[in-house]
Amino acid sequence: MTDYSSGILFGGDYNPEQWEESTWQDDFDKLSQAQVNSATINVFSWPLLEPAEGEYDFEQLDRIMAHLEHNQICVVLATATAAVPPWLAHKYPEVMRTDINGILQRHGKRHNACPNSPIFKRKSKALVERLVARYHTNSLITHWHVSNEYGGTCYCENCAKAFRVWLKERYGTLEAVNQAWNSHFWGHTYGSWEEINPPMRTSDIFSSGKPVLGGAALDYRRFQSDSLLENYKMERDIIRKYDSKRPITTNFMGSQKDLDYFKWAPELDVIAWDNYPSLDTPASFTAFSHDLMRGLKHQPFMLMEQTPNQQNWQTYNALKKPGEMRMLSYQALAHGANTVQFFQLKQSRNGAEKFHGALLSHSVSTQTRVFQEVAQLGGELAQLPQALIESEIHPNVALIFDWESYWGLENCIGPTTQLDYVASVYRYYQALYQQGIAVEIVSKQDDFSPYKLLMAPSMYITTDEVTEKIKAYTAAGGVFLTNVMSGLVDETDNIHLGGYPGQWRELLGLTIDEIDARPAAQAVTLHSATGIVGQGRTLCDLITPTTAHSLAWYGDETFYQGQACLTANEYGTGCAFYVGTYLDDQGLAFLMTQVLKRSQLAAKAAGEVEIMTRTTENQSFTFIINTGEHPQKIMNPYPDAYELLTQTNSPTDLELAPFAVIILQQDHE
């Protein structure tokens, strides 16, 4: 639905309200030198638009829009509801959130509204209605940006009430709730709806952050994600009433924990996200995050924010090195981004973000390294062909990301405190990234049939429906891979009985009765017929194969020496692999060699050179990116291709300077 016909959106957050109006034109004169064609405005302006209850004043925003129009910069217009105005919090304290300790917050910070406050809903609705009615005919607007980086949780009385309503809708009866949560545990049996409270520090959450009743905690997370989604949808619907065409979005945050983005994605016209890698984020994790965002809709997305040089909210906000911002921008494009936007266009003079990087820094000079690099990139992006923007990515491998499993797994008390959902999923992504194999991240609701390999690491929660789908996929020739702590419970955290992993035992051809947990220093060697193949860490499943064959077994550090730890089970015409431990690099390489062979997938590249291909019906664009600081040399995979950025024919050997990017275009007749 997004219309990218005018090329790649290049720009970002701009907060002119923080500056004297006399400075605006100078900003635009400079920004246009960097080919900036878009500004995201009005993100935190509610008290300027409504200085007192019911009194609206759009004059300043009118002038900002007029300036943008005069300078031909298009607009991503935010709805300004991401921070509660002081008068609103002062007059109606209930609009603010109550934290997990039960403390009602006073006015301050941002992303601070209770999603279930009737007053917040009413007031934000009234504001958005007026904003959209006023600006929807303005042709400068390319996108609507609802609120900002939704997230966080509220535990107030309004949320408690709304939670009970949500539970009634989901379960019908209180008896069904008691049953789903198995609330007879520790005397939690509820006799009336009013007895149910949000799980929080003053009720059912331990100081570790973990809950007594896993089902209740899962439902509270679902409910809070849904509550914020209702806020989004309310604004979305108002915009749609006035504007039937322009895409509506909000900015996401990669693998954050609070929101089930797969549930949100159908409500957004285009996915937009904010990419803030830190000093030690590997290129493969950034790639993983882009792919997660693309996977939400299986469509191109917007790189809504990145910093041109440094963040300010991390321990060490290292500067991006010369060429690194350019490389990261192309990496986003390679994974499906169709915009390159920054936070922000002009650096704040004060406030919490004054040391956050911007295109125009405190020097307000166009001669800075940062400005020059941005300007060079802006020039390059403006030259890219339209076909690139219309191209798509079609990997052969699918990796399931499941927010419910994320919540459920990390709520587990035992077998270890070291359960990290994202790290576990990313580990398998990385194993393929290192082999140059592209991955599509999917939800459990997606169709698995297009893929040769389907991986579901740490997929803690399973249902009959998902299990049947995975079985059908495997029986029909697919290769399935899963690992320790997967397939263990139902949607409300009840263990699937009969031996682990419950519903998947037949598919995997094995059963597990016990899971050992071992400190990091007590790794276990893993043996195959050819010798030691790696080490297992942290958790070790005691596997009894039924129809599966063992690929490797535990060494003599344990009493379960000789018991299987890696297995493969031929199932229909496909195969299901099981990994009963967290593998070290050697173990993972041993496993993946067999998995790739069985899936008939071939490795492409290795090391710090990333290769991704975007295709249209007639053309392909292969991005070859040196993500690191050392020069690299690789054989050109498509020596007859045309190099887009230098507009030359490409050589047989590709020499890649640090952070270098090559885009090879091929035309297929």
Ligand code: GLA
């Ligand atoms: C987020 C927000 C922005 C800004 C940046 C700073 O992404 O959306 O408003 O605070 O972080 O990195």
Ligand code: ZN
């Ligand atoms: Zn609340």
